[in-house]
Amino acid sequence: MRAQPKASHFIDGAYIEDDAGAPITCIYPATGETLAELHEATPALVDKALAAAKRAGPEWAALSGTERGRILRRAADMMRDENRALSEIETLDTGKPLQETLVADATSGADALEYFGGLAATIAGETFRLPGGDWAYTTRDPLGVCVGIGAWNYPTQIACWKAAPALACGNTMVFKPSETTPLSALRVAEILKEAGLPDGVFNVLQGRGGVGASLVTDPRVAKVSLTGSVPTGQKVYAAAAEGLRHVTMELGGKSPMIVFADADLDRAVSGAILGNFYSSGQVCSNGTRVFVERTCRDAFVDRLRERLKGVVMGDPLDEATNYGPMVSEAQMNIVLGYIEKGVAEGATLAHGGRRANRDGFFVEPTVFTGVTDDMTIAKEEIFGPVLSVLDFDSEDEVIRRANDTPFGLAAGVFTDDIRRAHRVAAAFRAGTCYINHYNAAPVEMPFGGSKMSGVGRENSLAAIEHYTERKTVYVGMGDVEAPF
Numbered sequence: 381m382r383a384q385p386k387a388s389h390f391i392d393g394a395y396i397e398d399d400a401g402a403p404i405t406c407i408y409p410a411t412g413e414t415l416a417e418l419h420e421a422t423p424a425l426v427d428k429a430l431a432a433a434k435r436a437g438p439e440w441a442a443l444s445g446t447e448r449g450r451i452l453r454r455a456a457d458m459m460r461d462e463n464r465a466l467s468e469i470e471t472l473d474t475g476k477p478l479q480e481t482l483v484a485d486a487t488s489g490a491d492a493l494e495y496f497g498g499l500a501a502t503i504a505g506e507t508f509r510l511p512g513g514d515w516a517y518t519t520r521d522p523l524g525v526c527v528g529i530g531a532w533n534y535p536t537q538i539a540c541w542k543a544a545p546a547l548a549c550g551n552t553m554v555f556k557p558s559e560t561t562p563l564s565a566l567r568v569a570e571i572l573k574e575a576g577l578p579d580g581v582f583n584v585l586q587g588r589g590g591v592g593a594s595l596v597t598d599p600r601v602a603k604v605s606l607t608g609s610v611p612t613g614q615k616v617y618a619a620a621a622e623g624l625r626h627v628t629m630e631l632g633g634k635s636p637m638i639v640f641a642d643a644d645l646d647r648a649v650s651g652a653i654l655g656n657f658y659s660s661g662q663v664c665s666n667g668t669r670v671f672v673e674r675t676c677r678d679a680f681v682d683r684l685r686e687r688l689k690g691v692v693m694g695d696p697l698d699e700a701t702n703y704g705p706m707v708s709e710a711q712m713n714i715v716l717g718y719i720e721k722g723v724a725e726g727a728t729l730a731h732g733g734r735r736a737n738r739d740g741f742f743v744e745p746t747v748f749t750g751v752t753d754d755m756t757i758a759k760e761e762i763f764g765p766v767l768s769v770l771d772f773d774s775e776d777e778v779i780r781r782a783n784d785t786p787f788g789l790a791a792g793v794f795t796d797d798i799r800r801a802h803r804v805a806a807a808f809r810a811g812t813c814y815i816n817h818y819n820a821a822p823v824e825m826p827f828g829g830s831k832m833s834g835v836g837r838e839n840s841l842a843a844i845e846h847y848t849e850r851k852t853v854y855v856g857m858g859d860v861e862a863p864f
């Protein structure tokens with residue numbers, strides 16, 4: 381199986397290679413086969429990409445929002461037309477089942493391009509009447525060259541969630557995908573060019589953390605948007621602060637999902653499946669601490685185990701498969717290490733718990749019961765298919781325990797009591813909360829984290845705040861009175 385792109389990087393409207401860069405081998409996680417051989421960007425290519433983005437900026441920003449938006453919306457249509465091919469690349473790159481990538485990756489990227497393409501023409505300032513006939517107005521100006529850095533779980537979505545608002549606002553971007561999943565961002569760049577994007581406005585560079593770090597501190601860069609882990613976020617935020625660069629940080633989580641006994645249990649089980657086993661658990665916002673009211677815990681676990689009989693583990697390119705491998709051998713070993721710790725610390729393995737007996741990096745969907753707040757599996761982000769069931773007895777108790785984490789990405793509550801639902805949502809300290817649902821992320825709503833899970837928001841009108849800055853102009857209409 382091969383998925384070799386034309387070259388490793390896409391700079392100034394063209395593919396480009398530099399064999400001097402350290403090799404990056406792209407592996408199909410379902411079999412361990414090599415899909416493609418790429419190279420990290422050399423310092424010369426980093427400079428070339430930033431120079432292209434800097435040069436292209438003024439002309440791109442000078443277009444009207446309508447003109448910029450038209451290109452983004454055309455790219456959205458092209459992505460939808462090409463959804464199957466894009467989904468196949470995503471499946472090869474990540475191992476996620478085609479059944480998922482057909483509906484959640486390029487389509488989500490297209491939604492962002494369409495939404496921000498539509499919004500581009502509406503980005504405007506305000507006017508203020510002031511005493512004596514004076515007045516003031518604001519403009520919303522682009523920031524300049526933005527750097528996007530991606531994680532490996534949603535490569536196409538991440539590229540588009542960053543590029544679409546940045547470009548709609550008149551910025552340019554250098555995007556560095558994760559070194560684990562380098563393929564799809566290149567096709568996104570090509571599509572944008574085919575849709576009419578001027579050369580240099582969106583560039584893709586491959587590389588590991590070192591390439592990312594060299595982008596973050598370059599004086600030409602005005603903003604950095606990272607999707608990644610908390611430790612990387614801390615480093616990138618600190619490096620960006622040195623130049624007082626704007627940041628968006630979409631980081632990790634250890635989110636709670638609370639199931640009250642009055643909830644529709646089948647719906648709650650569906651939520652727990654979506655919030656733990658979709659993308660084989662490799663989702664930032666997953667509700668991995670499932671707090672279940674003690675009186676319905678056994679019924680919940682029984683139904684969950686019954687539903688897990690519906691897992692179809694297999695070739696991710698087969699549309700019947702609904703459960704794929706971990707993205708890499710390294711990630712599989714991290715997840716297996718956490719499962720071992722869960723057992724060693726006294727949690728009860730209620731389902732799964734092993735590497736699957738097949739090629740590739742598959743880990744069985746795993747459910748622990750009897751998990752307590754102090755166990756490692758209840759405290760640390762695992763980023764794999766490991767669901768922990770924790771018992772609780774009262775609303776006050778569970779809210780306190782749900783919030784007792786340094787993370788604050790997402791949180792969910794399942795209950796049929798409408799007042800309780802909103803009371804609990806109000807009490808959550810998390811950026812994205814769900815009532816009787818989990819992990820939906822339509823482009824219309826802000827998505828992002830509180831506390832250690834992030835800074836800023838992606839999607840929605842909120843993203844415009846993060847890719848523009850206001851300029852205020854005071855207009856004097858009368859005499860200027862001075863003290864002497």
Ligand SMILES: NC(=O)c1ccc[n+]([C@@H]2O[C@H](COP(=O)([O-])OP(=O)(O)OC[C@H]3O[C@@H](n4cnc5c(N)ncnc54)[C@H](O)[C@@H]3O)[C@@H](O)[C@H]2O)c1
Pocket residue numbers: 529530531532533534556557558559587588589590591592593594596607608609610611612613615616629630631632633663664665761763789828829833834
């Ligand atoms: N909040 C969100 O929206 C969201 C979405 C997806 C993933 N994530 C998080 O991402 C993590 C998994 O992804 P990962 O393993 O790729 O994360 P990671 O932090 O290892 O890497 C993320 C990206 O940062 C780059 N990088 C690493 N060190 C860097 C440095 N010093 N300077 C600049 N760039 C650097 C990497 O090359 C990669 O492209 C999880 O913690 C997950 O929760 C968050």
Ligand SMILES: C[N+](C)(C)CCCC=O
Pocket residue numbers: 533534662663664665819820821
């Ligand atoms: C759209 N999801 C499924 C919430 C994923 C957002 C990105 C997190 O990993």
